Amino acid sequence: MSDIAATTESPSRSPLADEVARRRTFAIISHPDAGKTTLTEKLLLFGGAINLAGQVKAKGERRNTRSDWMKIERERGISVVTSVMTFEFQDLVFNLLDTPGHEDFSEDTYRTLTAVDSAVMVIDAAKGIEARTRKLFEVCRLRDIPIITFINKMDRESRDTFELLDEIEKTLALDTTPMTWPVGRGRDFLGTYDVVNGGVRLLEGGGAKTGATEQIDIADLAGRNANLDVAEIKDELALVSEACKPFELEAFREGHLTPVYFGSALRNFGVGDLLEGLGKFAPAPRAQDSNLRKVEAAEPRMSAFVFKIQANMDPNHRDRIAFARLCSGKLSRGMKAKLVRTGKNMSLSSPQFFFAQDRSVADEAFAGDVVGIPNHGTLRIGDTLTEGEDITFVGVPSFAPEIVRRVRLTDAMKAKKLKEALQQMSEEGVVQVFRPRDGAPALVGVVGPLQLDVLKARLDAEYSLPVEFEVSEFQLARWVSSDDRKKLDAFIAANGSGIADDVDGDPVFMAKNEFYLGYTRERAEGINFSNVKDVK
Numbered sequence: 008m009s010d011i012a013a014t015t016e017s018p019s020r021s022p023l024a025d026e027v028a029r030r031r032t033f034a035i036i037s038h039p040d041a042g043k044t045t046l047t048e049k050l051l052l053f054g055g056a057i058n059l060a061g062q063v064k065a066k067g068e069r070r071n072t073r074s075d076w077m078k079i080e081r082e083r084g085i086s087v088v089t090s091v092m093t094f095e096f097q098d099l100v101f102n103l104l105d106t107p108g109h110e111d112f113s114e115d116t117y118r119t120l121t122a123v124d125s126a127v128m129v130i131d132a133a134k135g136i137e138a139r140t141r142k143l144f145e146v147c148r149l150r151d152i153p154i155i156t157f158i159n160k161m162d163r164e165s166r167d168t169f170e171l172l173d174e175i176e177k178t179l180a181l182d183t184t185p186m187t188w189p190v191g192r193g194r195d196f197l198g199t200y201d202v203v204n205g206g207v208r209l210l211e212g213g214g215a216k217t218g219a220t221e222q223i224d225i226a227d228l229a230g231r232n233a234n235l236d237v238a239e240i241k242d243e244l245a246l247v248s249e250a251c252k253p254f255e256l257e258a259f260r261e262g263h264l265t266p267v268y269f270g271s272a273l274r275n276f277g278v279g280d281l282l283e284g285l286g287k288f289a290p291a292p293r294a295q296d297s298n299l300r301k302v303e304a305a306e307p308r309m310s311a312f313v314f315k316i317q318a319n320m321d322p323n324h325r326d327r328i329a330f331a332r333l334c335s336g337k338l339s340r341g342m343k344a345k346l347v348r349t350g351k352n353m354s355l356s357s358p359q360f361f362f363a364q365d366r367s368v369a370d371e372a373f374a375g376d377v378v379g380i381p382n383h384g385t386l387r388i389g390d391t392l393t394e395g396e397d398i399t400f401v402g403v404p405s406f407a408p409e410i411v412r413r414v415r416l417t418d419a420m421k422a423k424k425l426k427e428a429l430q431q432m433s434e435e436g437v438v439q440v441f442r443p444r445d446g447a448p449a450l451v452g453v454v455g456p457l458q459l460d461v462l463k464a465r466l467d468a469e470y471s472l473p474v475e476f477e478v479s480e481f482q483l484a485r486w487v488s489s490d491d492r493k494k495l496d497a498f499i500a501a502n503g504s505g506i507a508d509d510v511d512g513d514p515v516f517m518a519k520n521e522f523y524l525g526y527t528r529e530r531a532e533g534i535n536f537s538n539v540k541d542v543k
């Protein structure tokens with residue numbers, strides 16, 4: 008009997024499988040000002056926001072200048088609060104991982120996307136796809152992460168709806184299926200039509216907390232707005248059902264199709280539909296690739312990987328928090344885990360659990376959840392923790408930097424110390440370090456300028472190393488590889504001063520600009536240039 012129960016799709020397989028099945032771990036990708044913070048607040052309102060909706064407001068402060076941010080971080084110590092937000096809705100557990108966006112945009116933003124199973128793409132209805140959204144989308148695509156689209160700010164003047172969908176399809180090569188459709192736009196935005204079930208949800212009278220409103224029939228729209236013609240609306244909706252692709256779960260799960268919802272985060276409209284869609288369509292924790300095998304989420308033994316490390320900016324508290332995504336099993340307070348890179352066991356005596364009304368109450372987390380593990384530099388980005396098995400998760404990559412700077416030491420006597428410090432900082436994922444093979448001073452690479460501020464502050468506070476950053480002749484970095492060792496060696500020899508070693512000693516080609524990169528690439532037959540590298 009129990010064998011049968013274990014092999015069928017019964018909703019009561021095992022307590023662990025049930026816990027895993029109700030997790031939805033996701034992130035929001037968007038361009039600054041599209042409405043990510045507003046939407047986050049509204050999402051948290053829906054569920055019992057376990058990890059304090061109020062904390063999101065702290066973002067207002069973060070907005071100020073970068074130096075302010077540093078001060079705030081110092082005052083607060085480690086701010087883990089907004090890194091993971093967990094809430095429950097309709098018996099599902101949603102883990103929303105924060106993707107720092109404004110001045111605090113950094114490699115962490117990219118790496119966080121390696122720890123989610125799906126993403127919500129927020130688009131400003133007046134602006135369409137913007138640069139940052141596109142970049143983050145590309146990172147999602149590396150792992151075929153399914154995307155749910157929320158077109159926000161429908162209460163303002165917006166672009167034509169068909170045109171917006173067309174832009175998503177063309178610029179992202181992603182099919183779209185509108186799940187709702189706006190009725191009227193801008194000042195005349197009345198609400199949305201439910202494409203799947205019919206019926207119109209009106210903007211006005213949205214419940215203050217949940218935004219839930221009754222649906223009405225299209226015919227009942229008559230007389231609600233003098234600028235809208237019900238017959239025309241009906242025609243448009245007929246066109247929508249005819250012209251738009253039907254929703255296909257499989258295509259969505261494979262990352263080829265996005266369901267699209269329209270709304271206004273500010274007016275708390277459309278957020279409920281989005282959340283329901285996320286619960287219904289977004290996958291529960293997916294199987295994760297390791298170097299040896301695929302690891303299923305409902306396997307009983309715990310495994311996890313570290314995707315982010317946050318250091319305390321307070322020089323008196325040099326501890327760090329490593330954020331680990333659980334890939335399988337259950338993590339309990341006090342359990343021992345093997346750090347596969349070193350082969351040593353570590354005791355998880357005080358992990359931070361985010362799924363708890365009161366943090367002290369929770370003492371376990373399940374596959375799909377994120378835990379914060381305090382440590383003193385033992386854990387690195389990309390590290391795998393297991394209950395003994397020697398596997399390493401793949402897919403926490405490094406991304407080619409967008410800003411490259413030369414590190415200038417004010418005290419030349421400390422060169423050796425700087426080398427050690429930079430090695431440590433790059434292992435922690437603060438910045439990437441590139442060491443030119445010609446012996447020139449080290450280069451650091453980042454995707455967001457705040458990373459440089461953090462590096463400078465930490466070198467000063469932790470190593471007493473005051474440094475300056477100088478613009479270097481190089482702006483771009485690409486990892487180079489080849490199936491033919493000789494070709495790679497020849498390329499490296501021919502490009503002497505443009506080759507640097509990364510933290511693992513892998514060769515990187517440094518280029519002055521895109522033109523020079525293209526020029527070199529065209530002539531380097533058999534050499535692969537990559538802007539992404541998997542962490543080993």
Ligand code: GDP
Pocket residue numbers: 037038039040041042043044045046108159160161162163270271272273274
């Ligand atoms: P983020 O930078 O993506 O986190 O964006 P925010 O959530 O901070 O929003 C940026 C600005 O847009 C703020 O002034 C919000 O009040 C405003 N905003 C967000 N959502 C909406 C919306 O649905 N309608 C309107 N009119 N404004 C919005």
